[in-house]
Amino acid sequence: MAAPALVALAHGSRDPRSAATVTALVDEVKALRPDLRIEKAFLELAKPSFQTVVDKLVRAGHDEIVVVPLLLNEAFHAKVDVPEQIAEATSRHPGLQVRATDVLGLEPRFLEVLDERMREALKDARVRELDALVLAAAGSSDPLANQAVARLARVWGTHHKLPVTAAYAAAAPPATGEAVRAFRAEGRRHIAVASLFLAPGRLLDHATELALEAGAVAVSAPLGAHPEIARTVLARYAVGAVELVPV
Structure with a gap:
């Protein structure tokens, strides 16, 4: 049985530096777990959108997705936007299971x-x-x-x-x-x-x-595509993947 796909979901920005940083971070995650299907997506202002990525994963045969919100706080985007996007995706794809993890947050590390x-x-x-x-x-x-x-x-x-x-x-x-x-x-x-x-x-x-x-x-520069951030993405994914396992 294939592991759930991982979607790293960023907020998105019109600034191309933002999307480039997210791409670099996702590349760091992929380097750590080349066995996983890992995709980036954005809530708004940048492409690909979350719905586009979900559609692509479903076409590829994935029926389980773990979404890791690339957000540093548990505020509006995490509480409202992410659940709404997931609800839309699951309504369009019956049988698809999508689990959102905790946001990256403000880890002491x-x-x-x-x-x-x-x-x-x-x-x-x-x-x-x-x-x-x-x-x-x-x-x-x-x-x-x-x-x-x-x-x-x-x-x-x-x-x-x-x-x-x-x-x-x-x-x-x-x-x-x-x-x-x-x-x-x-x-x-x-x-x-x-x-x-x-x-x-x-x-x-x-x-x-x-x-x-x-x-x-x-x-200083922003946190960016740092290995510690990439490891945190995978730690969040691991919890979400376990939560998808039937009890």
Whole structure:
């Protein structure tokens, strides 16, 4: 019996860098599990769509699919968009079983990826001293999602023994520029911003611009196609595949 297919489902963006990053991440996942049928898909703004990918998998004979949402928080897209897409797919294909896993989320081990990206940014900017950090995320209208970012920021700050503030590119204060200026008002001058985004895009560009204008010494690249992210995708898939096994 063939293993369920894996669909890595990203939000999607008009920015081609975002789709390229998702493609690179899915390639990392495929390299780890060449035995699996693995496809990428997008909720909106990019192709292929989820429905297109499902149709292709059904034509290829797959009747079980595990969907791993490439999302960093459990907010609107995870709670509404993903279930709606799955409901549409199963209504169009009787007998098809589709299981959505938990989102990628804010795993503490992702802090290692943040550290790696930050080291790269500091090296490029020739910065050797820091006295504060800002953890920049997309932001959400769901306060629980923003609180999860703030908790991760506290963990990160404790690890580095530095003050850390969470900032958001949209939907919630403070913006990255505000967070940097607040630290500067305290007399801190070496403030770096870590990008808690999966891929590049308009929101991250805006957050980066605001941070640099406010005096940040460096802004890291997004998490991107990192092996740790790929391993997390497969960990989510493993749970979803087990849940499809008849009891």
